[in-house]
Amino acid sequence: MMAGMPLLLMVAVLLQAPAPDDSRPASTNVLNAQYPRIHADGRVTFRLPAPNAQKVQLQPGGADNGLGKGPIDMTRDDKGVWTVTIPPAVPGFHYYWFLVDGVQVNDPGSETFFGWARQTSGVDVPDKDGAFYEARDVPHGEVRVRWYLSKTTGAWRRAYVYTPPDYDRNMKTRYPVLYLQHGAGENETGWTKQGRANLILDNSIAAGSAKPMIVVMETGYATRAGASPGGQAPPNAFEDVVVNDLIPMIDATYRTLPDRENRAMAGLSMGGGQTLQITSAHLDKFAWIGSFSAPMRNFDPKTSMNGVLNDAAAFNKRVRLFWIGAGSGEVAFHEAVKQLHTSLDGLGIKHVLFVSEGTAHEWQTWRRSLHDFAPRLFK
Amino acid sequence: MMAGMPLLLMVAVLLQAPAPDDSRPASTNVLNAQYPRIHADGRVTFRLPAPNAQKVQLQPGGADNGLGKGPIDMTRDDKGVWTVTIPPAVPGFHYYWFLVDGVQVNDPGSETFFGWARQTSGVDVPDKDGAFYEARDVPHGEVRVRWYLSKTTGAWRRAYVYTPPDYDRNMKTRYPVLYLQHGAGENETGWTKQGRANLILDNSIAAGSAKPMIVVMETGYATRAGASPGGQAPPNAFEDVVVNDLIPMIDATYRTLPDRENRAMAGLSMGGGQTLQITSAHLDKFAWIGSFSAPMRNFDPKTSMNGVLNDAAAFNKRVRLFWIGAGSGEVAFHEAVKQLHTSLDGLGIKHVLFVSEGTAHEWQTWRRSLHDFAPRLFK
Numbered sequence: 001m002m003a004g005m006p007l008l009l010m011v012a013v014l015l016q017a018p019a020p021d022d023s024r025p026a027s028t029n030v031l032n033a034q035y036p037r038i039h040a041d042g043r044v045t046f047r048l049p050a051p052n053a054q055k056v057q058l059q060p061g062g063a064d065n066g067l068g069k070g071p072i073d074m075t076r077d078d079k080g081v082w083t084v085t086i087p088p089a090v091p092g093f094h095y096y097w098f099l100v101d102g103v104q105v106n107d108p109g110s111e112t113f114f115g116w117a118r119q120t121s122g123v124d125v126p127d128k129d130g131a132f133y134e135a136r137d138v139p140h141g142e143v144r145v146r147w148y149l150s151k152t153t154g155a156w157r158r159a160y161v162y163t164p165p166d167y168d169r170n171m172k173t174r175y176p177v178l179y180l181q182h183g184a185g186e187n188e189t190g191w192t193k194q195g196r197a198n199l200i201l202d203n204s205i206a207a208g209s210a211k212p213m214i215v216v217m218e219t220g221y222a223t224r225a226g227a228s229p230g231g232q233a234p235p236n237a238f239e240d241v242v243v244n245d246l247i248p249m250i251d252a253t254y255r256t257l258p259d260r261e262n263r264a265m266a267g268l269s270m271g272g273g274q275t276l277q278i279t280s281a282h283l284d285k286f287a288w289i290g291s292f293s294a295p296m297r298n299f300d301p302k303t304s305m306n307g308v309l310n311d312a313a314a315f316n317k318r319v320r321l322f323w324i325g326a327g328s329g330e331v332a333f334h335e336a337v338k339q340l341h342t343s344l345d346g347l348g349i350k351h352v353l354f355v356s357e358g359t360a361h362e363w364q365t366w367r368r369s370l371h372d373f374a375p376r377l378f379k
Numbered sequence: 380m381m382a383g384m385p386l387l388l389m390v391a392v393l394l395q396a397p398a399p400d401d402s403r404p405a406s407t408n409v410l411n412a413q414y415p416r417i418h419a420d421g422r423v424t425f426r427l428p429a430p431n432a433q434k435v436q437l438q439p440g441g442a443d444n445g446l447g448k449g450p451i452d453m454t455r456d457d458k459g460v461w462t463v464t465i466p467p468a469v470p471g472f473h474y475y476w477f478l479v480d481g482v483q484v485n486d487p488g489s490e491t492f493f494g495w496a497r498q499t500s501g502v503d504v505p506d507k508d509g510a511f512y513e514a515r516d517v518p519h520g521e522v523r524v525r526w527y528l529s530k531t532t533g534a535w536r537r538a539y540v541y542t543p544p545d546y547d548r549n550m551k552t553r554y555p556v557l558y559l560q561h562g563a564g565e566n567e568t569g570w571t572k573q574g575r576a577n578l579i580l581d582n583s584i585a586a587g588s589a590k591p592m593i594v595v596m597e598t599g600y601a602t603r604a605g606a607s608p609g610g611q612a613p614p615n616a617f618e619d620v621v622v623n624d625l626i627p628m629i630d631a632t633y634r635t636l637p638d639r640e641n642r643a644m645a646g647l648s649m650g651g652g653q654t655l656q657i658t659s660a661h662l663d664k665f666a667w668i669g670s671f672s673a674p675m676r677n678f679d680p681k682t683s684m685n686g687v688l689n690d691a692a693a694f695n696k697r698v699r700l701f702w703i704g705a706g707s708g709e710v711a712f713h714e715a716v717k718q719l720h721t722s723l724d725g726l727g728i729k730h731v732l733f734v735s736e737g738t739a740h741e742w743q744t745w746r747r748s749l750h751d752f753a754p755r756l757f758k
Contacts, residue, residue: 030497031566031600052480054431101431105484112491112498118409119491119498135526135535143524145571147514156514168632171550187410192524221410253547 026110028093028124033109036123042088044123048098048107051080057099058084061116064330064360066090066125071099090329091127092364093194095120113194117185122194127364131203132371133196138206139165143198146253150245152237154225157218159246160188161254162198164205164212174255176262176378177214178288179242180370181271188219194363200370209375216250218242220271239278243285261320264377266290268366280305283318288377290323292369293361296336301343312348323373325354327365352376405489407472407503412488415502421467423502427477427486430459436478437463440495443709443739445469445504450478469708470506471743472573474499492573496564501573506743510582511750512575517585518544522577525632529624531616533604536597538625539567540633541577543584543591553634555641555757556593557667558621559749560650567598573742579749588754595629597621599650618657622664640699643756645669647745659684662697667756669702671748672740675715680722691727702752704733706744731755 023037023045035047044067046058057071067089074082095115098105106112110121144161164175180197182190191197197215204210222237242265251258265286267275272294279286301309308315315322324340326333334355341353354372356365402416402424414426423446425437436450446468453461474494477484485491489500523540543554559576561569570576576594583589601616621644630637644665646654651673658665680688687694694701703719705712713734720732733751735744 030493031598032496048482050480050482052433053482100479100482100484101429103427103429103432103479103484104487105479105482106491106498108483108497110498112485114409117411118487119485119489137528140526145522145524145577147519149516168547198524219410 026123026125028111028113028122029109030111035109036107038123038125039085042091042125043085044089044125045083045085046074046096046098046107047081047083047109048074048100048105049079049081050100053080053082053100055099055101056082058086059097059099059104061095061097061120062361064362065094065096066092066329066360066362066364067094067096067123070096074098089123089125090359090362090364091125091130092359092362092367093122093124094362095122097121111193114187114189115185115194133200133203133367135199136203136206138202140202141165141167141198141205143192146249148245148249150222150241152224152240152245153222157241157245158188159250160192160217161250162192162201162215162217163254164214165202166212167214167255171255173212174257175212175214176264177216177250177254177256178374178377179216179218179246179263179265181218181220181265181267181274183267183269183271187221188217191215191217195367195370197370200367201374204371204374211378213374213378214250214254214256216246218246220267220274238274239281242278243282247285260285260287262287262378264288264290264321266292266323266370266373267294268292268369269294269361276305280308283308287318287320288323289319289321290369290373291325292366292373293326293330293333293337294324296333296340299336299340301340301347309344309347309349316348316350319350321376322349322351323354323376324351325356325365325369325372327356327359327361329358329360330362330365333361405502405504407490407492407501408488409490414488415486417502417504418464421470421504422464423468423504424462424464425453425475425477425486426460426462426488427453427479427484428458428460429479432459432461432479434478434480435461437465438476438478438483440474440476440499441740443741444473444475445471445708445739445741445743446473446475446502449475453477468502468504469738469741469743470504470509471738471741471746472501472503473741474501476500490572493566493568494564494573512579512582512746514578515582515585517581519581520544520546520577520584522571525628527624527628529601529620531603531619531624532601536620536624537567538629539571539596540629541571541580541594541596542633543593544581545591546593546634550634552591553636554591554593555643556595556629556633556635557753557756558595558597558625558642558644560597560599560644560646560653562646562648562650566600567596570594570596574746574749576749579746580753583750583753590757592753592757593629593633593635595625597625599646599653617653618660621657622661626664639664639666641666641757643667643669643700645671645702645749645752646673647671647748648673648740655684659687662687666697666699667702668698668700669748669752670704670716671745671752672705672709672712672716673703675712675719678715678719680719680726688723688726688728695727695729698729700755701728701730702733702755703730704735704744704748704751706735706738706740708737708739709744712740 112119
């Protein structure tokens, strides 16, 4: 709060002068912040006051970020305010930050989003086909923050749990569960904050395309009790959290259908890799698998996924959905997933290939992936 | 996520070298960030790499911040890493940021917290008496993110709703509700993220000191449908949201006890002022009132609170609890609340005065306030 700050000053802080054109503050801005602004044609104007800086740049997060290739120089006005307007951006959510004389600086006008192993700024550029992830006048589910004690790590963990609309009214209904994982450098907040998974499910359920389901979003890092902490945990530590701690907690806490036919797992990038490992090692627990832009560099259908692709008949019988996807703009991931598609066809493995046209290794690819994937589940 | 970032580099980013002493990373740090670090005696070490900067300073948020009076100069080493260790800090949560050649910069090692009308860094300094807000091995409630459409504003709003442990098991139990508001420049996330309200309730309920209750935390800003947006809304716009939109939605959505005897409101600073206004204007809806460090500069017992203090007998009969508090370290608020206490005694108005010893206009005052206030409710 602002102790001792006079009300008028407070108002002045919150209200910046709007720009005199057709642009509008981004939906990802904090309350009343006027910048960044999105123009009708998709251009984006960024702004940062830094009177003493020698150089201020806009840095989109990642090499194939839809805001363009950074760093992008900004221009100083005579009051020390730096601005830049970039050409029409790719629709969707983009991480970014400023470089002020080389130091990473978040945009004070932006909400923060956990990515790149830190809280960074982000801007959501509207998509003309983006109604599927907007907050619309349909019944909304809840996102619940659930604390639980993990035996594997010996520590409290926090899961985000989406419950569908009317979960608290249909007291005798039990629901299938999708476990949904974020990418490297992100955490359990990513799928709802950047990905809008709750709104995608709300809209898909309202449209009748997806079955009502519970979605569980956890943090894909784990350190075994007693071990020294590391950034990227050995995969099997997180695997043990999912199998031994998370699933039993979810099934004991929520009205789930606790069998493999009603349990799916999907994840993006690193989370896609974790999904392929964990589901294939525990086909007794999962029947639905989604790999959203998983790293495939070392994928070998003979040995990866614990070898389960070697027996197509058995795999096709047990796995109800094997969904692989990528964006056409993330070249390596796109090539790899097309190659996997060819391999799977050769092996006779039933699967669904999805390509998000024009989007790269970014959240718009994964919003679209979830929007395609979720309606195929539990049917 | 970190597209194309090799695993080893990712690990290097996440793992910084720990400092060789008894200090530990703050609990408010992001995953694996080593700074800021808290020493056993309460000193705190801050660190920021900024090789090209001429001057880097630590800026605690607010004049009476428990980290000290800022800006505090930091020292550059030969690699361009700036550090400072401050004397033992006041226990509790403190907003802060860096000034890099005058530009506000969040600490990449810190989580972000919405305060000062932007996402800022924050550090939680342990309190030897702080077990009441720690995550302990007791039954935990949930914090639910609930979207709803407000008729007053014509827009979707987001409430955070704490449901007590076993809410989903005791299907015939109905619960009383506490409406709990943040301060100016903060939002609906403050009471759980900075204030740990959910953990305070979990622990108080487990100890048997507080009755199980629902806690509703909303954003204390509102702009009427069709009006141009402002930072600080006219108080009655938010009042209308609470009375006409929020309370009916909560009573329709959750198993509440929907009468005044089972409805409380409290808030901190600006939220305390809103509480005094809204409860006194709607004593048909609220019987329990908590003012945590409310601004009292213009408070007049004759005219403030819609004049309800003029009739002590009627007030004492209707209001089951009138709780006023402040920290001894927030001088003006402390003096004002003591003066109000004297006035109320003179008027014969029953009330509870609470003073948080040694804390200022900061969240430790309000954690302690909630810890004292919640157990007095609904009994």
